[in-house]
Amino acid sequence: MSSRARFTADETRERILTVAEEHFRRVGYAKTAIADLANELGMSSANVYRFFPSKSAICEEIARRMLDQCHGLLRDIIADRTASAEDRLARMTMTLHRFNKAQFFDERRLYDMVEAAMTESWPVIKAHLDTLVALFAEVIREGMAAGEFIVRDPIEAATCFKQCHVSVFHPTLIAHCAFDEDLDEQTARLTRFAIRALKA
Amino acid sequence: MSSRARFTADETRERILTVAEEHFRRVGYAKTAIADLANELGMSSANVYRFFPSKSAICEEIARRMLDQCHGLLRDIIADRTASAEDRLARMTMTLHRFNKAQFFDERRLYDMVEAAMTESWPVIKAHLDTLVALFAEVIREGMAAGEFIVRDPIEAATCFKQCHVSVFHPTLIAHCAFDEDLDEQTARLTRFAIRALKA
Structure with missing residues (x-):
């Protein structure tokens, strides 16, 4: 039984993503070629391309997962309804800031992959930004219901709230x-x- | 009388800056060498270096002048005390946004020089950001005196007010x-x- 046959397609996809992320962190995104990943995986490049049409597609999937993980952290904060809306917003912004900062200052960095994702995978980033607005809006609505906030349009308020933090959220500016x-x-x-501004 | 002798040192400095800015707009900052400027000025490169030790020093001086011009526009708005503090802040933010945007979308662009200035001439940019905070704080203080704003610390409020607009002020993000x-x-x-937030 060949080593290739031991893995289902889903498992192979996972292996490619795991090896790629590890490789990007160690070597850098720009310096990694599909051939390097194929080599490490014991696969041919052609076989890797059967799963991902480009390095960019791998980057996009890793970015999507990182951002899903980030949304999970924010949803955990939102779910703690013992805290006021104001407190939860403050925990969310700090979590987001630290999550984005970690991409640059952790021991094993994904900096250049994040930069590439922002250029090459804009739809993934755009979906992330829309999710952030939706999550902030959820807490702002709860704050309105609890009498903490006075806001006419929670989506517009959430958009501005997010936008106000660009200097501490945006990977390039953090860097x-x-x-x-x-x-x-x-x-x-x-x-x-x-x-x-939400209380005015 | 040689052409060289016709100009005082100050005039030569001005000529270098004028030719450099024009050249940067036409050819691009990265693609311009001191030798190109010297050639256009009918001077030797060594002579240009007597006035500016590097291309970076020329860039810095052009950036400083551009930013001074921007501060002048803001000071004109501040001086119009027939308008409320709120109205003047709104005119200032729009002016700043459009001024920064113009560096990228005017017919003759200084985009890569602005990018270079942000990397190579950070003290000039830092001084600019400090000036912006001081100018916003001036109007915020006037708004406090007029009963428009309720603010404890006008410098901190001005810092946050500026920071909230990073997405529409920062050249890289505008681009x-x-x-x-x-x-x-x-x-x-x-x-x-x-x-x-200033009224809360």
């Missing part, structure tokens, strides 16, 4: 100013400011 | 999303949101 100041404090300050 | 949506409307929406 530029990460050594300048305490970004956690900047995140908290921006959230306090933006929450005032 | 990324300029074709996505109506950025003027996004600017106005963010300003309305941020002004609510």
